[in-house]
Amino acid sequence: MLQVLNRIPFWQKVLAGFALGAIAGVLFGEQATALKPLGDLFIGAIKMLVAPLVFCAIVVSITSLGSQTNLKRLSFKTLGMFMLTGTAASFIGLTIGSVIDMGGTLELATSEVRERDIPGFAQVLLNMIPVNPFASLAEGKVLQIIVFAALIGIAINAVGEKAEPLKKTIEAGAEVMFQLTRMVLKLTPIGVFGLMAWVIGKYGLTTLLPLGKFIIAIYIAALIHIIFVYGGLIKFVAKVSPLKFFRKAIPAQLVAFTTASSFGTLPVSTKCSESMGVSKRYSAFVLPLGATMNMDGCGGIYPAIAAIFIAQIYGIPLDMSDYMLIAITATVASVGTAGVPGSAMVMLTVTLGAVGLPLEGIAFIAAIDRVIDMIRTATNVTGDMMTAVVVGKSEGQFDQEQFDSDENRVEHQAA
Numbered sequence: 001m002l003q004v005l006n007r008i009p010f011w012q013k014v015l016a017g018f019a020l021g022a023i024a025g026v027l028f029g030e031q032a033t034a035l036k037p038l039g040d041l042f043i044g045a046i047k048m049l050v051a052p053l054v055f056c057a058i059v060v061s062i063t064s065l066g067s068q069t070n071l072k073r074l075s076f077k078t079l080g081m082f083m084l085t086g087t088a089a090s091f092i093g094l095t096i097g098s099v100i101d102m103g104g105t106l107e108l109a110t111s112e113v114r115e116r117d118i119p120g121f122a123q124v125l126l127n128m129i130p131v132n133p134f135a136s137l138a139e140g141k142v143l144q145i146i147v148f149a150a151l152i153g154i155a156i157n158a159v160g161e162k163a164e165p166l167k168k169t170i171e172a173g174a175e176v177m178f179q180l181t182r183m184v185l186k187l188t189p190i191g192v193f194g195l196m197a198w199v200i201g202k203y204g205l206t207t208l209l210p211l212g213k214f215i216i217a218i219y220i221a222a223l224i225h226i227i228f229v230y231g232g233l234i235k236f237v238a239k240v241s242p243l244k245f246f247r248k249a250i251p252a253q254l255v256a257f258t259t260a261s262s263f264g265t266l267p268v269s270t271k272c273s274e275s276m277g278v279s280k281r282y283s284a285f286v287l288p289l290g291a292t293m294n295m296d297g298c299g300g301i302y303p304a305i306a307a308i309f310i311a312q313i314y315g316i317p318l319d320m321s322d323y324m325l326i327a328i329t330a331t332v333a334s335v336g337t338a339g340v341p342g343s344a345m346v347m348l349t350v351t352l353g354a355v356g357l358p359l360e361g362i363a364f365i366a367a368i369d370r371v372i373d374m375i376r377t378a379t380n381v382t383g384d385m386m387t388a389v390v391v392g393k394s395e396g397q398f399d400q401e402q403f404d405s406d407e408n409r410v411e412h413q414a415a
Contacts, residue, residue: 010188011370017189018196018367022208025200032201035194042191043359045184046349051137053181054350055149056174058332061293062153063167074395078286081387082294083331088229089221089300089379090327096221097305102213103312142354143325146332181346188345188366195363211368214309221301222375230386238390240403248275249385256381260373262291265381277402278388286391290384297376297383298344303330303351310352310361322355329354344369344376 005013025032130136130144137145152170156163200208231242252269259265266287273283307326311318318326329351345362352359365372392398 010185011373013189014192014366014369017191017193018363021193021196022200022205024193024197025202026205028197029201032197035201036198038194039191039198039360039363040194042184042187042194043362045187046345046359046362047140047353049177049181049184049346050142050349050353051140051145052173053177053346054142054145055137056170056177058146058149059153059156059170060174062150063156063170074282074285074391077391077395078289078387079293081391082290082383085225085229085233085294085296085383085386086300086331087327089225089296090304090330092221092225092229093301093304093330094308094323094327096217096224097308100213100217100220101312102210102217102305102309103315140353142350143329146329185345192363192366195360196367199363210309210313211364214305214365215368215371217305217309218301218372219375221305222297222379225296225301226379226382230382233386233390238393238398240389240393240400244403245276245386245389248272249382252381252385253378257374257378260370260377262377262380262384265377266291269381269385273385273388275402276385276389277399278392279397279399282392282395282397283388286388287384290380290387294380294383294387295344295347297379299330299347301379302344302372302376303348306348306361306365307351307355307357309365310357311355313361313364314358316357318355325354326351344373 021035024035128143128147130141130148133144133148135141136148156167156170231246234240234242234245249272252265252272255268256262256265269287270283273287274280278286304326308318330347345366348362348365349359352361389398389403
């Protein structure tokens with residue numbers, strides 16, 4: 001029996017938990033609310049992970065980048081492009097999420113009450129500095145944890161060999177947290193089942209209607225980002241034809257969309273980049289790095305729209321300082337949580353925690369995550385290839401003749 005369950009894809013298990021939870025809510029009505037502790041267990045386990053996971057992941061991300069001394073300039077240029085497009089993605093997500101009324105007339109209740117203390121912009125920046133880092137870790141203040149972890153990573157690189165024992169300790173801690181994250185994420189179907197049974201039992205089937213608008217909002221934002229941000233950088237920075245770029249990128253985009261795996265798409269995206277004239281040396285560096293760190297879809301667009309969606313269905317107003325926090329947290333977390341299993345859910349948890357939104361809303365989104373993950377992954381992979389062209393051209397790792405050639409037939413399968 002266990003072997004049969006293990007062979008079922010994870011997303012199908014989550015979808016089954018969602019469907020069974022909805023059925024239980026319909027059949028048992030108010031009595032189904034007794035299943036809510038299953039969801040609370042899942043949410044509590046995710047909360048347990050966030051502080052140590054984000055700290056270890058960001059320290060390791062910065063120290064590993066600093067170790068590549070022979071590629072230092074290329075590394076920072078590439079990382080800078082990831083941050084630039086990640087910021088643009090989060091702002092596009094915020095705009096689309098604000099324009100589309102995804103929640104409609106639905107308004108759920110939450111046990112969490114947010115304190116409405118609206119600080120000025122200067123105070124927001126000051127609040128990012130952890131006066132007591134241990135208190136920030138204990139209280140789960142995500143932005144302060146991110147700043148502290150970044151400073152620790154920079155300091156470890158500056159100290160060098162003497163800090164090697166601390167670096168290895170944090171790397172080991174990161175691996176332990178990654179494994180713990182994998183273990184906790186296995187609870188997702190159970191958590192989704194409990195939360196959906198509770199929601200449907202308490203509020204009825206009308207709670208499911210906003211999901212269609214949420215999916216549409218994600219796809220619109222992703223397409224805008226791909227066409228205008230990536231296309232604009234190809235046109236005005238690399239100064240090459242966006243049409244040729246997209247035509248040569250199609251095979252990798254299709255594989256990314258159907259597999260929902262950036263790493264699974266690497267062989268095809270590598271061939272596409274080489275057909276665009278990017279050198280093998282640089283494509284071998286930027287594409288694997290982008291597969292873990294360039295998360296415009298997962299870390300920019302998705303958390304921004306999801307945070308607004310959850311705020312709408314719970315009737316929680318967001319102000320400009322909340323939008324700024326969402327943009328900053330989503331952008332930094334998208335790069336900092338490189339290699340974290342289930343990174344999209346982790347990034348969403350980080351973003352919701354920074355703004356003080358209820359984590360119970362994750363249950364709605366987890367159930368349709370596969371549909372969203374397809375466009376998220378296609379966005380991420382397109383961004384990797386765009387970075388390869390734009391940064392590659394600026395560093396002399398680009399062949400214009402190859403880009404302009406019509407030899408753009410790329411096999412759809414890994415060679």
